[in-house]
Amino acid sequence: MEQFHVAIDGPAGSGKSTISQNVSNETGWQHIDTGAMYRAVTYWALKLNLNLADENSYEFLNKIDIKYLNNKVFINDIDLSSVIRSDDVTQNVSLVSKFSFVRKKLVEIQQNLAKNKNIIMDGRDIGTVVLPNANLKIFLTANIKVRAKRRYNEKLNNGQNVNLDELINNINTRDKKDSSRIESPLKIADDAVIIDTTYLSIRQVVEKIIEMIERRRK
Ligand code: C5P
Secondary structure, three states, rough: OOOOOOEEEEOOOOHHHHHHHHHHHHHHHHHEEEHHHHHHHHHHHHOOOOOOHHHHHHHHHHHHOOEEEEEEEEEEEEEOHHHOOOHHHHHHHHHOOOHHHHHHHHHHHHEEEEEEOOOEEEEEEEHHHHOOOEEEEEEEEEHHHHHHHHHHHHHHHHHOOHHHHHHHHHHHHHHHHHHHOOOOOOOOOOOOOEEEEOOHHHHHHHHHHHHHHHHHHH
């Protein structure tokens, strides 16, 4: 059975999810958004009112069932795909994702999802930790103002109240936390292809990635 793994990493707002989903639509390969899983754990810990700063709080992960199916994330069969996008979850997810206990659990699920399958997986540590032997590793970047503007437009479209400067601050803070943590920080894998999406359309980035997939499959 063919197993072609595409790892897509990058900072917040670099377009990872949208681009991965588009590549998934064109190839017919499953897209796995690993950020959604860290968000689901964060949502659950907030719901249980746990002390997020204490690694022992996450022992609940031994008792729950986390699933990722058809682009949706479930805990104990409850679909959390919309609630994980709240500001509360976004502001706390980098704290939760720094703990090695949490990462170990989620990385295991992610590696199982990728086994014997063609897959597009996006996150922060896919090319470095989750799928170190991926056939293609992409690192997406974009200038902070452009990334914040993309989030701004998304939020406006969802009818949410937004302030651009606040978004720039929040994204910078989250990137700093994700890049400076000890366990699996956001970094560029040695063999990753870097794509700066600042001046590129989604279509242009997707075409580049599809071309690279085709070249490497020959
Ligand atoms: O991709 P998204 O912005 O939804 O990810 C939310 C958060 O989940 C990130 O800011 C990061 O803290 C964490 N994350 C991670 N490793 C991944 C994917 C996401 O630490 N592979």
